[in-house]
Amino acid sequence: MPEFDTSHVKNIVLLGHAGSGKTTLAECMLFEAGLLSRRGSVYENTTVGDYHPLEQERGNSIFSKLMHTKWRGFKINILDTPGYDDFVGEVLSALRVADTGVMLLNATMGVEVGTEIIWEYTERFKTPMILAINKLDDEQSDFDKTVQQAKDNFGSNVTVVQYPRQQGAGFHEIIDVLRMVMYKFNDTGGKPDKLDIPDSEKEKAEKLHKELVEAIASNDETLMEKYFDQGELTEDEMKAGMKKAMIRHDLFPVFCLSAERNMGSGRLMGFIDNVCPSANEMPPQITNSNEELPCQENGPACIFIYKTISEPHVGDLSFFKVFSGTIRTGMELINESNGVNEKINQLFLMEGNKRLPVNELVAGDIGATLKLRNTHVNNTLHIKGKNYELPPIEFPSPNMTVCIEPVNKGEEEKLAQALHQLREEDPTLIVEVSQELKQTLIHCQGDMHLAVAKWKIENLHKVPVKFGKQRIPYRETIRKMAEANYRHKKQSGGAGQFGEVYMRIEPWYEGMPEPEGLNVRGREVFNLDWGGKLVFYNCIVGGAIDTRFLPSILKGVMEKMHEGPLTGSYVRDVRVSVYDGKMHPVDSNDISFKIAGIMAFKQAFQQADPQILEPINAVEVLCPEDLTGAVMGDLQSRRGVVEGMDSESHFQKIIAKVPASEMYGFSSSLRSLTQGRAKFKMHFDSYQPMTYELQKKLIEEYNKSTTEVLA
Structure with a gap:
């Protein structure tokens, strides 16, 4: 028998812009549950989540991690994700299998560009969301401003459940307007004392409590009637109402944190247990054949592969969520994509880079298995006699392209094998052998994404490589x-x-x-x-x-x-x-x-009168208003034509058309210009005639190169 049934398994994904404190919060949750005797530190490279040497070298998360903890009769699977948009594939994979998202907001920065982009994905998945305002112990923190920005960006459904009595270095008290108590922490954090709300805060707390009750009641007719009749709702009624509203994506409760000082994580975990939905409380999955697949542990076995990593000397480790039935070691499942019969020889729970063997996993749980022969990310596996295929994760188009070649001649085949393995692990990285351009191309999300690919090729596959400019596919x-x-x-x-x-x-x-x-x-x-x-x-x-x-x-x-x-x-x-x-x-x-x-x-x-046509990309840049001048200047220096600007929440969106030949290095330039506060996306738009001067220069360069080859 599994230790937890489906209704007692909660799957949460930690989301947020880089530096918002996701990995530190995950560490707190493991520590609070007693799985760790000492909290690790991102700065000391001792966290369970950031175990990869590349992450420790760079000081930030690059890959999504699966961890789990036990809290008051529940199992909480924690998916920690990177905050940079270059690694959006890791975020989307985790969102696909999570049942609740915890969006961390940096109280000193408010809603950042990366937060806005990630929120768009949560809207796509309709993931129930919690907003956790972190770093309230920082001298520059501003809770009220951050809440207002959240409402401006995410709508009026953002509702305060907790607020800090004081901010900055003196932060150690949180007032909870759901339970109407105050939590007081000592300097080392951990378990707080529960106290009555001070008289000086009662008016504010009661006002926010009323707003919370009204927000909950407005999403449930039965509760609305009770509220009108009685003028109040019980705590249990409020929790039940919040769960329904969160499942419908109609309520986003706000919590307070200082993950660095371990203040507020226990209350957040209690809310996850008591209020956040289990997988069987979420709407059933709809298969590609439009069939409902309820999350039931006695249903037909069905799993979805959301991530694959290659472990040296071990093989491919496939991460999956059980969407139906109970999976046991020795079970044989059919891969719906290719009809291959796959045997589940081993099952694991994951604790960062540690594998904990188990014999079975129930519907709603997340785990991993080794050495599936012909199974990849986005594949559905099910028992014989069924034809389930779950909708795949839709990954975004690349924003950057470079050519790649080995430093040493004769290592082309080794490089091809390394690139194949990278593609297996990362669906957002696309490898193309272009006959037109006579180059091997890597299409990726940005320069950080590219740097990670280079590190893997050189350190794991031992093939030194060099990058270069992509040749432009002129017409x-x-x-x-x-x-x-x-x-x-x-x-x-x-x-x-x-x-x-x-x-x-x-x-x-x-x-x-x-x-x-x-x-x-x-x-x-x-x-x-x-x-x-x-x-x-x-x-x-x-x-x-x-x-x-x-x-x-x-x-x-x-x-x-x-x-x-x-x-x-x-x-x-x-x-x-x-x-x-x-x-x-x-x-x-x-x-x-x-x-x-x-x-x-x-x-x-x-x-x-021959004419060369050059490819033009449609480019959209999202950035804070004070940076628009610098970004527009950079685009215009690249022969870009700015076609307009639009407001998107409290950001500005610059819309431009830029020749593809001028976009090389734009990702690095944008990050440098804006200190990482801007994001962009682009796609091919059209072919347009080149100017006479540029055409003449291009023809001369081509004639020179062909002459050199003939010589």
């Missing part, structure tokens, strides 16, 4: 009509080669009229893999070229469009009309007309 096109002809003639021993092609090329656009002055015999339209179109016309009259050679001419044109005449970039949006030519009864063949097609297209292209 080439034309702006006017041009004609050219080319005769390919080659005579040597045996059969010769002969083919002559007359060709007209024009810039293609939707709805353009048929070629003027030509007799159209056939038309083919090709949607190009790289965007745009090629429209190919057969306008041959009198049998000047046999129709059997037209596919060879088309093949030659298409080959040249793969490597444009100006910079070797793909060509797009061109109409080609073959209208005349000559052939030889003996020497004409497919290769002759292919070469003639290539050369005629190249000559015509050079005469048709």
